[in-house]
Each structure stands twice: as structure tokens, then as C-alpha cells.
């Protein structure tokens with residue numbers, strides 16, 4: 001069994017259990033999925049909200065590469081501007 005968070009075109013999110021991904025696809029194709037709140041059949045998988053804190057594990061990329069002394073873009077390097 002697999003649980004998906006689905007969302008209708010009106011923005012209602014709800015959870016639904018499926019046997020597997022193919023089961024979801026089959027029910028989606030058959031149009032048998034509908035929003036429990038408004039009955040909308042335009043339903044799609046909602047983007048999974050990432051667990052809080054997971055995003056912070058991504059290392060921050062430096063905004064600018066380090067400049068070599070005296071030679072960075074012929075003086076147009078923004079890091080050299082004063």
C-alpha cells in the first residue's frame with residue numbers, strides 16, 4: 001500500500017491509499033478519483049512537502065568564486081569594487 005497526498009483543482013488536499021503507483025495511474029485514468037470536499041475529479045498528486053530541516057542539509061553554494069589576487073576580470077570583479 002502506498003499513500004499519496006492528492007490535490008484537486010480547487011486546492012483541496014487529501015490523502016488516499018493505493019495498492020501501488022500503477023493503481024493510482026489506473027484510477028486516475030479511469031477518472032474515479034474525486035475530491036471528498038467538492039467532488040472535483042481534476043485531481044493530481046500534490047507535491048510532497050519536504051520534512052522540516054531536510055532542506056538545511058544542502059550546503060550553501062558560495063555566491064562568488066574566490067578572486068585571485070590582482071587578477072579577476074580585469075578589475076570588473078564585483079568583489080573588487082570598493
Ligand SMILES: [Zn+2]
Pocket residue numbers: 008009010011012035036037038039040
Ligand atoms: Zn476539492
